[in-house]
Amino acid sequence: MPIVLEDVSFTYGIGTPFETAALRGIDLRIADGEFVGVMGHTGCGKSTLLQLMAGLLAPERGKVMIDGADINAKGYPLASLRQRLSVIFQYPESQLFETTVGKDVAFSLKHSELSAREIQEKVRRALESVGFSFDAIRGLSPLGLSGGEKRRVAIAGALVTQPRILILDEPVAGLDPVGREDFLKLISGLNRNGVTILMVSHNADVLGDCAERLLVLDQGRLMMDGPVRAEFSDVEKLEKLRLGVCRPRKIAHLLKERGVPFPPDIVRYEDLLEAVIKGRRSGTAS
Ligand SMILES: Nc1ncnc2c1ncn2[C@@H]1O[C@H](COP(=O)(O)OP(=O)(O)O)[C@@H](O)[C@H]1O
Numbered sequence: 571m572p573i574v575l576e577d578v579s580f581t582y583g584i585g586t587p588f589e590t591a592a593l594r595g596i597d598l599r600i601a602d603g604e605f606v607g608v609m610g611h612t613g614c615g616k617s618t619l620l621q622l623m624a625g626l627l628a629p630e631r632g633k634v635m636i637d638g639a640d641i642n643a644k645g646y647p648l649a650s651l652r653q654r655l656s657v658i659f660q661y662p663e664s665q666l667f668e669t670t671v672g673k674d675v676a677f678s679l680k681h682s683e684l685s686a687r688e689i690q691e692k693v694r695r696a697l698e699s700v701g702f703s704f705d706a707i708r709g710l711s712p713l714g715l716s717g718g719e720k721r722r723v724a725i726a727g728a729l730v731t732q733p734r735i736l737i738l739d740e741p742v743a744g745l746d747p748v749g750r751e752d753f754l755k756l757i758s759g760l761n762r763n764g765v766t767i768l769m770v771s772h773n774a775d776v777l778g779d780c781a782e783r784l785l786v787l788d789q790g791r792l793m794m795d796g797p798v799r800a801e802f803s804d805v806e807k808l809e810k811l812r813l814g815v816c817r818p819r820k821i822a823h824l825l826k827e828r829g830v831p832f833p834p835d836i837v838r839y840e841d842l843l844e845a846v847i848k849g850r851r852s853g854t855a856s
């Protein structure tokens with residue numbers, strides 16, 4: 571299900587004193603199975619972009635197409651898109667509201683034509699995919715869970731339809747380091763199984779770790795779009811936009827400034843380690 575945006579603009583509160591242009595002239599094509607990170611300052615339009623892609627907002631100008639169809643055209647089956655595309659908003663745990671975990675995770679299958687047994691199997695699979703024992707957790711109230719557990723339940727609720735596209739808005743905000751690592755493993759695993767991932771994060775380390783492609787927004791415009799390795803190699807450009815790069819890249823950059831020649835495409839810790847080991851063997855760092 572490729573996602574295509576053609577010259578998309580969006581303004582909030584048109585004609586009111588609060589009119590805010592959130593996105594301007596965005597052209598974008600995301601192919602099946604990509605892992606795309608989205609970075610930029612607060613207010614640059616990241617959440618608006620995700621909501622447009624999910625059909626939760628309609629563009630003021632331009633088109634959003636999924637699988638070749640304009641999702642804002644009259645008669646477009648948005649309900650069926652909801653089964654193929656899931657969105658996980660910031661702090662998704664705040665949206666848990668059913669009396670039990672099992673019911674909460676099953677929520678988006680409520681109006682499906684599946685049998686109770688099929689629904690139960692899907693809920694089981696979703697809860698197990700986020701590391702829960704189905705039998706132990708299904709009957710519990712979401713309210714009694716820890717913050718990290720609630721987040722995992724909310725994610726299971728987004729995965730229960732087995733979406734082909736997963737859109738995530740700041741999904742690691744507020745998670746502890748272990749929770750964050752588990753979460754990123756889960757998302758990367760889904761991507762390896764072919765799920766297209768679009769993930770907004772403030773955190774360059776998180777994006778450097780798992781995204782292949784990076785979009786950088788600034789004041790509603792798409793400023794950068796390319797492979798993470800290429801974009802993070804341009805430390806100066808990102809710093810001009812007052813954005814950081816991931817730590818391994820930053821370390822390599824600082825070492826280079828001190829005269830140690832590191833390759834420019836280091837984004838992950840393994841890259842850094844390999845360059846150091848190679849450098850020690852050959853007597854220099856590259
Ligand atoms: N519901 C809204 N009503 C009015 N303005 C909004 C609304 N949501 C966002 N905005 C404004 O639109 C711009 C883009 O916001 P947003 O997409 O939330 O950015 P980000 O997710 O990058 O922080 C900001 O200037 C923000 O203040």
Ligand SMILES: [Mg+2]
Pocket residue numbers: 616617618739
């Ligand atoms: Mg946002």
